[in-house]
Amino acid sequence: MQLDPWITTAREQGASDLHLEPGLPMALRIRGALRTAGEPLPGQTLLETARALVPPEGWSQFVERRSFDLSRTIAGVRCRINLFHTARGVGFAIRLLSSFQATLGALNLHPDLRRFVAPHHGLVVISGPTGCGKSTSLAALIQEINLTEPRHIITIESPIEYTFRPRQAYIRQREVGRDTPSFEQALLDALREDPDVLMVGEMRDPETMRLTLSAAETGHLVFGTLHSSTCAEALQRIASAFPAEIQSAVRAQLADCLVGVMCQRLRYKPDLKIRIPECELLFSSTAVKSFIRSGDFFKIASAIETGAEHGMWTWQRYQGWLDRKKDWHIPSPDEQPEGDLPDAAPPPPLAKPAAASRSPARPAAAPSAAAPAGVSPAKPVEIEPAEGGLEAVLRKLREK
Numbered sequence: 001m002q003l004d005p006w007i008t009t010a011r012e013q014g015a016s017d018l019h020l021e022p023g024l025p026m027a028l029r030i031r032g033a034l035r036t037a038g039e040p041l042p043g044q045t046l047l048e049t050a051r052a053l054v055p056p057e058g059w060s061q062f063v064e065r066r067s068f069d070l071s072r073t074i075a076g077v078r079c080r081i082n083l084f085h086t087a088r089g090v091g092f093a094i095r096l097l098s099s100f101q102a103t104l105g106a107l108n109l110h111p112d113l114r115r116f117v118a119p120h121h122g123l124v125v126i127s128g129p130t131g132c133g134k135s136t137s138l139a140a141l142i143q144e145i146n147l148t149e150p151r152h153i154i155t156i157e158s159p160i161e162y163t164f165r166p167r168q169a170y171i172r173q174r175e176v177g178r179d180t181p182s183f184e185q186a187l188l189d190a191l192r193e194d195p196d197v198l199m200v201g202e203m204r205d206p207e208t209m210r211l212t213l214s215a216a217e218t219g220h221l222v223f224g225t226l227h228s229s230t231c232a233e234a235l236q237r238i239a240s241a242f243p244a245e246i247q248s249a250v251r252a253q254l255a256d257c258l259v260g261v262m263c264q265r266l267r268y269k270p271d272l273k274i275r276i277p278e279c280e281l282l283f284s285s286t287a288v289k290s291f292i293r294s295g296d297f298f299k300i301a302s303a304i305e306t307g308a309e310h311g312m313w314t315w316q317r318y319q320g321w322l323d324r325k326k327d328w329h330i331p332s333p334d335e336q337p338e339g340d341l342p343d344a345a346p347p348p349p350l351a352k353p354a355a356a357s358r359s360p361a362r363p364a365a366a367p368s369a370a371a372p373a374g375v376s377p378a379k380p381v382e383i384e385p386a387e388g389g390l391e392a393v394l395r396k397l398r399e400k
Contacts, residue, residue, distance in 0.1 A: 002049040003094075007075040009037065010096055016131070016275075018096065022046055022089040029131075031268050031275060043089040050083050050090045061177075069177070071159040080135075080161050095131075097161055098331070102139040103147075106329050108276050109137065110321060112311050113262065115283065116223075117144050120196065122259035122284075123216035125203075127226045127234035132265050133277055134225045135161050135201075141223060142199055145169055152194060156186040157201035169197075176201075187211040191218070200224040206241045213238075213250070216257040231261040231282040232300035235292060247295070255292040258284045272328055280304065281313040 006026055010018040013035075015028035022043030025036045051059065054068055062068040066085040071078065080095040104113055116124045124141070126134050139162040145151055146169040153169050158176035172193075180186040183200065184207050190198055203209045203224045216222040228234040235254065242250045260283040266275045282288065282304055291299045304312045313321075 002045060003053070003092075004075045007077055007079065007094070007096070010094075011075070011077055013037070016096060018092070018094040020046055020092040020094070021086065022091070024088075032266070046092065047090045050092070053081070054083065058177075069159050071161055071175075078162070080159060095161075098136055101143065102136050102162060103143050104140050106331070107133075107136060107140050108325070108329055109140065110279065110281075110313070110318070112281065112313070113137075113141065113279075114144060115311060116260055116262065117141055117221075119221055119259050121216065121219045121221055121257075123213065123254070123257045124221070124223045124259045125226055125231075125234050125238075125261045126223065126264075127228040127231065127261060128264045129229060130227060134264065137262065137264060137277065138199065138223055138225060139164075142171075142197070145197060146171060151196035153197040153199065154190050154193060154195045155199040155201070156180070156183055156190070157199075158183070183208045184211060187215060191215060195220055198222045202226075203238070209238055209241055210250075213253050213257060217253060221259075228263060229265075230301070231263045231280050231304065232297045234261050234263060235300065236297040239292075239295070239297075251292050251295060255284075255289040258289070258292070260284060267322075272330060274328075274330060276322065278315060278322065279313060279318050280315050281311070281318070283307070283311050285310050 006018060006020065009026075010028055013028055013030055015030050017029035019027040019029075019034075020041055021027075023040050025038045025040055028035050028037060050062075053072070054062055054070065058068055058070070062083060068083045069081070070083070071080050073079070078097040080097060082093040084091055084093070104111065126138050126141075128134050142153060142155070142164065145153065146164055146167050149168055151169050153164075153171045155164075155171070155173045156176065157173065159178075160173050160175045163173065164171045174180050174186050176183055176186065180189065183202075183204075187198070187200070187208065188211065198212075198215055198220050200208065200212050200222065203212055203226055212222055212224050226234045226237055228237055235258075238254060239247050239251050260281065262282075263280040264277045267278050268275050282300065285303065285307060287303050287307075288300060291297065291303065304314050308317070
């Protein structure tokens with residue numbers, strides 16, 4: 001596959017993301033900074049790569065929606081791929097996932113996070129900005145259950161990023177658009193599939209949030225992710241996603257079923273040459289439930305500040321713990337994902353495939369470290385519009 005050498009280069013440079021665009025050199029996000037490397041990429045090459053990567057039933061969806069999500073293991077690296085149409089043609093945004101089995105210890109997370117997996121019902125929200133490692137931390141929590149308890153786990157993702165090998169737990173993974181038409185349908189199905197634990201890849205709309213809250217209320221432990229910068233903001237986003245006339249009922253439901261919220265961001269540690277997660281941790285308490293019911297989300301920050309005895313962590317306290325931490329896990333280059341499984345052959349297309357998910361764009365971070373050999377800082381490039389759009393590009397490919 002044409003992507004193999006690009007993925008190999010990105011892995012060797014320690015990149016977290018790889019961007020491919022016709023007429024531009026490939027761009028790598030290394031320790032939060034965007035760098036470019038190599039020569040400009042031909043549009044025809046990227047189009048043919050996309051055509052070979054997307055299954056036949058998915059190509060018609062891409063032509064219709066101008067975007068498509070999938071995950072693959074390429075050159076030994078598990079990748080989450082967003083394929084989309086731009087002014088220049090067909091582009092790629094590729095997230096390189098961790099090359100080691102995600103566990104709390106392997107991610108250098110605090111042991112207190114195990115409190116999120118101890119209950120047998122309720123809602124756990126994992127939040128943070130785009131690209132902060134939410135999916136990896138969520139995979140680590142699922143793996144904690146998998147290694148210790150015989151629970152039935154169902155994951156609903158778009159696309160599947162980390163695959164799990166069942167150990168103590170019985171795990172089923174469903175991909176939106178391939179195994180189920182939507183998050184909503186998968187959640188409705190899950191309530192009839194005898195789950196103990198549900199993992200919702202992203203709570204992005206009111207209906208998904210409503211079904212997630214209902215599942216947490218009816219005796220299931222539910223994990224979900226949101227984009228937010230603080231724990232309080234994550235809870236406020238859930239409540240404000242609903243019409244004003246029912247928000248009080250939603251807040252009461254959220255207060256009753258909440259287990260806790262974890263908000264994280266990444267910080268580069270120069271002495272270890274790795275990025276580590278910094279966290280803000282909120283656990284449900286009487287005061288927190290009261291603030292949620294009344295809609296006083298601004299008071300949650302003070303509850304976290306004074307809630308150390310309940311296991312809560314402010315950003316500052318967590319940073320202090322990181323500064324004192326000595327037993328760091330440093331992943332070696334040859335570590336392989338212990339629980340990774342080969343990509344399954346896609347089943348027949350669904351009658352009503354779900355719309356491809358759209359992740360918000362992440363602004364390029366200012367370079368914070370010297371670029372590796374062969375990699376230069378990204379430079380602005382004038383973009384020329386493609387002639388005829390995607391249809392013209394596809395027509396040229398057919399003529400060839």
